[in-house]
Amino acid sequence: YFQSADGARNLDKWKLKVPILGGILQNLAVARFCRMLGTLLKNGVPILQSLRIAKDASGNVILAEAIGNAADNVSSGQSLAVPLRSSGQFSRDLIEMIAVGEEANNLENVLIGVADNLERRTSRRIDTGVRLLEPLLLLVMATIVTFVIVALLVPVMTMSKNA
Template sequence: AHGLMLAIAALLIGWVGWRWLRSPAGRAWWQNRALRLPVVGALLYKYELTLFTRSLGTLLGNGVPLLTALHIATETVGNANLRGPLATMGPQVKEGTRMVRAMENTRVFEPLAVNLVRVGEETGRIGPMMLELSSVLDREVETGIKRALTLLEPVLILLLGVLIAAIIVSILLGILSINDLAG
């Protein structure tokens, strides 16, 4: 009876947690926590910026006006914690702030990204520079994933070794306890 109640309570807690994570507040909480994870957070951060810069570069390269392109590119970012600061760029540019200054004000982009856009703005080639920046970020994400997988392999081997050792020890203890009963 207690096991059934425990199972029902676990299912109920799981269902409530799942529903909360699907709510806007729960999603924002999860996205914030995901960005703070040690290895995965940096990869997610750069991946989201890759989406933004690639979309912005493609839109600008196809003749979409800057303000419209900024708005559309911001919508491609799935993480609300990044979308908020990126959404401030459009109004700043509309008020006359230079694109590179608006990027700096978001505090989202690394100095390399800001410098690439600065060069693009000075040469009148923001679109191609955004595409170049997205390529750089994409390579960083790929490298990060490869490093994480390289580190994950030995950890998994160790975990499997410990699991197999625990199984062997439990079998041997069972055999020894049977011998104690017989003797």
């Protein structure tokens, strides 16, 4: 099912809605898109062609659809920030950065900077999550070991009491 277009779309929509993990996955996908688009623009590839290439770099069908729609609107003369804002898939900060980059004619450097920032922020969130998860896993392991010890000692105590 997830290999079909509808299945992949539903899976990616679900991934973006999962608490905590959804934000991390979205940040990583947007960072990939921004880095790819910024690199293509920096190397002189026209924006429409760059958008069509970079949309697949996101690795998320929902974001790729929004980027594809943005490419269609850009080809009709609209700025990139407007259709991305209307898609609702990108943060307000990212949209503002793109708008400023377009106005300053420095979009490629802005996109690469945004990608760096998103990657750093996401890396910190993952590190924090792992640090918070370690004590929780230790507690779970201690509980399991306690149950195993109790499960072994109760029959021994019962047998020694009966003997």
